[in-house]
Amino acid sequence: METYQIYSLTSAVLFVIGIGGVFMARHFIKKIIATIIMGGGVFLSLVSFAARDALAFADPVPHALVITGIVVAVASAAFALALARRIYQLTGEESFTIDK
Amino acid sequence: MSVLIDIILAILAIYLALQSLLAPRLSQSVFLFFAFGLALALAWIRLGAVDVAITEAAIAAGFLGALFLDALRDFSVSDTEKQENTKADQSLVSAKNTNSPWLPRLALGLGLGLFLLISLEAVWEIPSGGGLTELAEAMLPASGVEHPVTAVLLNYRAYDTWLEIGVILMGLLAIFAVGGRELYRKPVMAVQDPLLRQVILFFTPVLFLFGAFLLYVGKTGPGGAFQAAVLWGAIGILLHLGGWPVFAVIPRWLRQLLLTAGLGFFLLLGFLFIAGGNALFEYPPAYAGFLILIVETLAAISIAAALTAIFANLNQMKETPNETETTT
Amino acid sequence: MTITELITVILLVVGCFFFLAGTLGVLRFPDLFSRLHALTKADNLGLGFIAAGIALHIASPWSALKIFFIWLFTLLASSTSCYLIAKFQREQHKPQNGKEQE
Numbered sequence: 139m140e141t142y143q144i145y146s147l148t149s150a151v152l153f154v155i156g157i158g159g160v161f162m163a164r165h166f167i168k169k170i171i172a173t174i175i176m177g178g179g180v181f182l183s184l185v186s187f188a189a190r191d192a193l194a195f196a197d198p199v200p201h202a203l204v205i206t207g208i209v210v211a212v213a214s215a216a217f218a219l220a221l222a223r224r225i226y227q228l229t230g231e232e233s234f235t236i237d238k
Numbered sequence: 239m240s241v242l243i244d245i246i247l248a249i250l251a252i253y254l255a256l257q258s259l260l261a262p263r264l265s266q267s268v269f270l271f272f273a274f275g276l277a278l279a280l281a282w283i284r285l286g287a288v289d290v291a292i293t294e295a296a297i298a299a300g301f302l303g304a305l306f307l308d309a310l311r312d313f314s315v316s317d318t319e320k321q322e323n324t325k326a327d328q329s330l331v332s333a334k335n336t337n338s339p340w341l342p343r344l345a346l347g348l349g350l351g352l353f354l355l356i357s358l359e360a361v362w363e364i365p366s367g368g369g370l371t372e373l374a375e376a377m378l379p380a381s382g383v384e385h386p387v388t389a390v391l392l393n394y395r396a397y398d399t400w401l402e403i404g405v406i407l408m409g410l411l412a413i414f415a416v417g418g419r420e421l422y423r424k425p426v427m428a429v430q431d432p433l434l435r436q437v438i439l440f441f442t443p444v445l446f447l448f449g450a451f452l453l454y455v456g457k458t459g460p461g462g463a464f465q466a467a468v469l470w471g472a473i474g475i476l477l478h479l480g481g482w483p484v485f486a487v488i489p490r491w492l493r494q495l496l497l498t499a500g501l502g503f504f505l506l507l508g509f510l511f512i513a514g515g516n517a518l519f520e521y522p523p524a525y526a527g528f529l530i531l532i533v534e535t536l537a538a539i540s541i542a543a544a545l546t547a548i549f550a551n552l553n554q555m556k557e558t559p560n561e562t563e564t565t566t
Numbered sequence: 567m568t569i570t571e572l573i574t575v576i577l578l579v580v581g582c583f584f585f586l587a588g589t590l591g592v593l594r595f596p597d598l599f600s601r602l603h604a605l606t607k608a609d610n611l612g613l614g615f616i617a618a619g620i621a622l623h624i625a626s627p628w629s630a631l632k633i634f635f636i637w638l639f640t641l642l643a644s645s646t647s648c649y650l651i652a653k654f655q656r657e658q659h660k661p662q663n664g665k666e667q668e
Contacts, residue, residue, distance in 0.1 A: 141244050145281055146364070148248040150357040152255055158350050159259040167309060168259060171271050174298065175255045178278055181290070183361060189285045197371045198386035202395060205293050205387070206402045209464055209541075212297050213409035216548050219305055220413040223312050223555050232313060431653070437646045444639065 145186040153179030164233040166222035170215055177211040244284055251277040264313055268306045275299025288460035289387045292452075296468035301545060304475065308553050382526025384458045391462065392530045396519035399463075400504045403537055406544045407501060410551075417551045438480040445473045453538055457527065463534040467541035474546025478553065485543075485550050497547065500540030504533055570622060577619030584612030598655050606648045610641050 152175055159172025181204045188200035226232060254277055258270035275298045282291040374386050374394070381389040391399050449469035456462030477484050485493055507529065508518045516522070521529055591604025617637040621630040 141241065141284060143362075144241070144244045144248050145285060146361040147358060148251060148281070150354065150361045151252050153357060154350055154354040155252065155255050155259065157353065158346070161346055163259055165264060165313075167264060167306060167313065168267060171258055171267060171306075174271070174302070175259070175274070178255075178274075178298075182278065182281065185282060185285050185287045185290060187364060188287070198374050198390045199370045199395070201287050201290055201387045202390035202398075204287070204290050205391065205464055206398055208290070208293050208298050209402060210405050212302050213406045213548075215302055216305055216552065217409050217412045217416070219309055220416045220552055220555070223309055223552070224416050226312055227555070431650070433646065434650060437642065440642070441639075 140190075142186040142189040145189075146183055149179045149182035149186060151179075152176075152182060155179075166225070166232060167219075170218050170222065173218075174211060174215055177207070181207055244281075247277060247281050247284060251281060265310055268303065268310060271306065272299055272303045275303065289462065289465070292460060292465045293468075296465055301468060301471065301549075305549065305552055308549070312555070380523045380526070382521060382523065382528075382530050383456075385456060385460070385462075387460070388456045388462050388530075392533060393519075393521060393526065396504075396508075396533075399537070400501070400508070400519070403501045403504065403540060406541055407497065410497070410544045410547055413548055413551050417555055435480055438476045441476060442473050445469050445476075449473075449538070449542075453534055454531075456534065457531070463538045464541065466534075467538040468545065470538060470542035471545030471549075474542060475549045478546065478550050483550065485547055493543070493547075496543040497540060500533075500537035503536045507533065570625070574619045574623045577615050577622065581612045581615030581617075581619060584608050584615060588612060599652060602648050602652055606644050610644060613637060613640060 156172050156174075156176025156179055159175060160169055163169050163172055184200040184204050184207075188197040251274065254270055254274040258267045258274055261267040261270055275294060279291040279295040279299065282288075282294060374390060377394070378384065378386060378389055381393040383389050383393070446469075449466040452461040452469065453463060453466035454461075456465075474484050511520055512518055514522075585608070588604050588608030591608060592601050595601045595604055614637055617633045621633045624630065624633075
């Protein structure tokens, strides 16, 4: 088993954990964390594919894509956090409640 | 032997991800998320992606973790009081529809299991293609830098990087729109602790130097604009927390200049290239290294300013409603 | 195995031992202050040993200097944050210091 194969399998598991978290988690912060974990799975799969056909160095294009992606994911998570805190301040709710 | 390390790391990452979603208390799940980011950074070092590892450890674990910790001030205060309320609510809800919850849960579990199998199979069966390694390596002498990842980020795919700076700026604007009414205020209670102030003052030049080092070393090795930007942003965050709110002190035009310098200079450069008869962001090879260094520096300053502003804005969200209550 | 490699291995193993001891302390000690004590003291010592071992392994003075600075800054940051956490705990929960015990 090669190194990259372990991590590409891990990436699939992480992505599914993230999706499960997005559905199951109640609190806003946990939902945001779940989306970040999903993103981590996607980035891990990209980088592990880059490590697959490495010559002198690994394929730099996925690396650059992943760096860009991490920063964008963090920016959107920060926005989501701002929304969550605002909702909490205005309504006092910490999760999406369907009842009533 | 090395495969063993990889397997342990993979299991650790999966375990931490699961635990950070399943942890009963919010603070636990935030700290487990910190640990998850660091485990992922180690995995990236194992895969040979040192740039990505630095970015992950600095932005995704460090900066985002700091934002989550700051958000905990909001949410965890009411944790104990609210616990009973939510529990009562939950029992009410579950009493109302006791028979329905297991069906969607079963469906969700089955769907997730199926999805896991499909994605495992897709990842396993991915066809081996050449990738762009050879092309990136062949064009490296003309790019002006010696490190392939920096070459991709700032030369081959400069368009992406330019738009990414724009995305961060958009995120900041959206947070402005969501947040309070006043953009920057001095924190209500500044830190009075003398030791903390001294340590922050000590770390400011150190972090600045370290960021500049990362920025410069990006030309030849792992490092570059984003990693430097996070370190410089950390200076702003530390100063903000230590009672020197940088963004509340400096004049408005300077703030706006700092925030837009990277995006603006990048765009100006692109237009100049077009005026000179090249394509957008097609550097003339003779000056490429120098131009890339300038672009990286300005981009790092802009991103650092944006990160500081995001943190400062989220940090002062806590105090905003009290003020509106007292004024109205 | 040369003598340098042997010393490197010994230093790394000692560093790992201190990390293990520190982790055990965090998990088993009863209250926050002794946990902080275990975390900062044992772990920084372990980090120092590991840094020394790696610096010996790389054997270039420039890298050794950088590794030394990493260790120094980690010491500074961890001791400051330890102090801040302890101070916060004292101010917030003055009557319930031993509350973590239960």
